Amino acid sequence: MIVDSNLLLIRNLSVEFPGPGGSIRAVDKVDLEIEKGERVALVGETGSGKSVLLLSLLRLLPAGARISGEVWYEGRNLLRLSEDELCRIRGRELAYIPQGTGNALNPVLTVGIQVAEPLIVHLGFKKRPALAKAVSLLGQLGIPEAQKRAFEYPHQYSGGMKQRALVAMGVVAEPEVLLADEPTKGVDWERREEILNLFQSLTGKTILTVTHDLCFAEKFAEKVAVMYAAQIVEVAPRAEFFRQPLHPYAQALLAALPPRGLRPLAGYAPEHASYGEPGCRFRMRCPRAFRRCQEEPPLLEENGRRVRCWLYVS
Numbered sequence: 001m002i003v004d005s006n007l008l009l010i011r012n013l014s015v016e017f018p019g020p021g022g023s024i025r026a027v028d029k030v031d032l033e034i035e036k037g038e039r040v041a042l043v044g045e046t047g048s049g050k051s052v053l054l055l056s057l058l059r060l061l062p063a064g065a066r067i068s069g070e071v072w073y074e075g076r077n078l079l080r081l082s083e084d085e086l087c088r089i090r091g092r093e094l095a096y097i098p099q100g101t102g103n104a105l106n107p108v109l110t111v112g113i114q115v116a117e118p119l120i121v122h123l124g125f126k127k128r129p130a131l132a133k134a135v136s137l138l139g140q141l142g143i144p145e146a147q148k149r150a151f152e153y154p155h156q157y158s159g160g161m162k163q164r165a166l167v168a169m170g171v172v173a174e175p176e177v178l179l180a181d182e183p184t185k186g187v188d189w190e191r192r193e194e195i196l197n198l199f200q201s202l203t204g205k206t207i208l209t210v211t212h213d214l215c216f217a218e219k220f221a222e223k224v225a226v227m228y229a230a231q232i233v234e235v236a237p238r239a240e241f242f243r244q245p246l247h248p249y250a251q252a253l254l255a256a257l258p259p260r261g262l263r264p265l266a267g268y269a270p271e272h273a274s275y276g277e278p279g280c281r282f283r284m285r286c287p288r289a290f291r292r293c294q295e296e297p298p299l300l301e302e303n304g305r306r307v308r309c310w311l312y313v314s
């Protein structure tokens with residue numbers, strides 16, 4: 001067993017989807033440590049593997065997905081647990097907050113009862129107090145007239161409201177670990193603040209959030225992890241990351257932000273089929289690429305930061 005102060009320890013995690021034209025490696029040998037009570041933002045462009053990484057931690061991927069590696073949570077490798085054991089952990093100790101844009105909510109149940117359900121299922125609450133808590137949480141997240149709207153169905157909610165209902169459902173039973181996939185997507189500016197406040201009020205809870213919203217990441221996270229083309233390319237404490245990102249991709253990500261110059265990154269991420277080729281996956285778009293980038297860069301570790309780039313190899 002791995003003895004460590006980390007609550008969640010992801011080791012050499014890979015996910016492949018077999019397909020007719022060969023398999024797609026959506027997550028490639030990811031290592032990430034998350035301490036108890038730590039808030040981590042996982043950022044990176046579309047298709048880089050963030051959602052798949054999150055889903056793989058709780059084995060929520062479609063049946064065809066091949067997961068390898070280790071995910072240690074309090075001394076247990078989640079990838080080795082039986083489905084029964086994992087079911088007991090899911091929702092209660094580790095909860096997943098999906099994106100509200102999909103069909104994550106059940107269309108035939110009221111929102112209130114869905115938000116209340118984890119309390120009933122995992123903590124043995126009776127329906128009335130569970131509903132009361134759901135209503136109060138929905139109100140806290142800025143759902144207007146929560147008392148009334150808790151009795152409405154998902155189709156009566158806007159996209160942003162559905163997203164907030166999913167956040168409420170994820171946090172209601174106060175799980176130790178929250179895995180959230182873009183919890184602010186489609187949510188208005190003022191309402192994002194409420195999600196942020198709610199997350200910050202969950203003291204002692206560990207939160208890993210996928211987000212495209214770097215402003216949210218800067219306010220919310222203590223640590224930032226950056227993915228590019230299925231790999232982790234940088235991990236850094238929040239302040240250091242926003243002051244001086246190391247990886248050229250992370251630098252480009254920040255340079256694209258409006259207050260920092262709004263310079264979009266040109267080009268495209270490499271095709272999955274090319275992942276097997278040697279070399280840095282960012283090199284074709286990298287303004288600082290040099291000869292050595294033809295070889296695969298290691299994930300270097302220095303002063304609590306990590307970066308996968310030859311520029312930092314002396």
Ligand SMILES: Nc1ncnc2c1ncn2[C@@H]1O[C@H](COP(=O)(O)OP(=O)(O)OP(=O)(O)O)[C@@H](O)[C@H]1O
Nearest residue numbers: 017024026044045046047048049050051052053062
């Ligand atoms: N069920 C699946 N079957 C096959 N390929 C998949 C499946 N789910 C995801 N992928 C592929 O895995 C890669 C990573 O997808 P993922 O959804 O994790 O990206 P992401 O970083 O979350 O992107 P976004 O920011 O757009 O949400 C993509 O190329 C995607 O097409």
Ligand code: NI
Nearest residue numbers: 050051052210
């Ligand atoms: Ni995603």
